[in-house]
Amino acid sequence: SQTIHQWPATLVQPVGSPLSLECTVEGTSNPNLYWYRQAAGRGLQLLFYSVGIGQISSEVPQNLSASRPQDRQFILSSKKLLLSDSGFYLCAWEWQLGNTIYFGEGSWLTVV
Amino acid sequence: GQSLEQPSEVTAVEGAIVQINCTYQTSGFYGLSWYQQHDGGAPTFLSYNALDGLEETGRFSSFLSRSDSYGYLLLQELQMKDSASYFCAVTLYNNNDMRFGAGTRLTVKP
Numbered sequence A: 001s002q003t004i005h006q007w008p009a010t011l012v013q014p015v016g017s018p019l020s021l022e023c024t025v026e027g028t029s030n031p032n033l034y035w036y037r038q039a040a041g042r043g044l045q046l047l048f049y050s051v052g053i054g055q056i057s058s059e060v061p062q063n064l065s066a067s068r069p070q071d072r073q074f075i076l077s078s079k080k081l082l083l084s085d086s087g088f089y090l091c092a093w094e095w096q097l098g099n100t101i102y103f104g105e106g107s108w109l110t111v112v
Numbered sequence B: 001g002q003s004l005e006q007p008s009e010v011t012a013v014e015g016a017i018v019q020i021n022c023t024y025q026t027s028g029f030y031g032l033s034w035y036q037q038h039d040g041g042a043p044t045f046l047s048y049n050a051l052d053g054l055e056e057t058g059r060f061s062s063f064l065s066r067s068d069s070y071g072y073l074l075l076q077e078l079q080m081k082d083s084a085s086y087f088c089a090v091t092l093y094n095n096n097d098m099r100f101g102a103g104t105r106l107t108v109k110p
Helices: none
Strands: A003-007 A012-013 A020-027 A032-038 A044-052 A054-058 A064-070 A072-079 A087-094 A101-103 A107-112 B004-006 B009-013 B018-025 B029-037 B044-049 B053-057 B060-065 B072-074 B084-092 B098-100 B104-109
Touching: A003 A054, A003 A087, A020 A032, A020 A087, A020 B053, A032 A072, A032 A101, A044 A064, A044 A072, A044 B098, A072 A087, A072 A101, A101 B044, B004 B084, B009 B018, B018 B029, B018 B084, B018 B104, B044 B053, B044 B060, B044 B072, B072 B084
Parallel strands: A012 A107, B009 B104
Antiparallel strands: A003 A020, A020 A072, A032 A044, A032 A087, A044 A054, A064 A072, A087 A101, A087 A107, B004 B018, B018 B072, B029 B044, B029 B084, B053 B060, B060 B072, B084 B098, B084 B104
16 A cells, blocks of 8 residues: 655754755655645645656745655755744645545644 | 635534535646545545546545536534544646645534
8 A cells, every 4th residue: 555654743943944854655656746835724735746756846936945856755845944934744645647645644844 | 717615614513414515716627636634634535526426435425516616525424523624626637736725624513
């Protein structure tokens, strides 16, 4: 069966510090991968999606970036965090375009 | 633009039936999905409609009508544990991504 993991689960970072969230998928190959952000009590905002290694599409201009160095690895990064980057970050995978997507456990980021 | 509209809050009592609607203004899409999210947790998949009609999964059912740009999630025999946020979502043909509604907060009362 397929599983998705992301880490760390929670982190508190000062403004201006870097960020790296990692996500891996097991049990499938060439999945579509996604990064979403959810502000407290709000809906899900798509940040990045990837249909293959090295292929990243960005939905919103911001100080975040994503990379896919391996087929089942998706990384969300920032060089300098802003207070507004605080939120719940969710990685997700999809076996085939148009199918449903499945989320990782999420990472709570608080920028102070 | 492309958007999905759903009520922000719904309240119901234990044992009742509740319907959460999702209307959309979007171009072609593959199917309509529903997710449940408890406070502090990640969304979990509930149901998917690729075609028009009703899909039933235990106490949960989902419906889609593409001609009416409308879908709903039906929860029967409500339990306290069903208190959560529910999101509808679509994957668009012209974008390789899934778009979510703002979510409906369901509160189940004794």
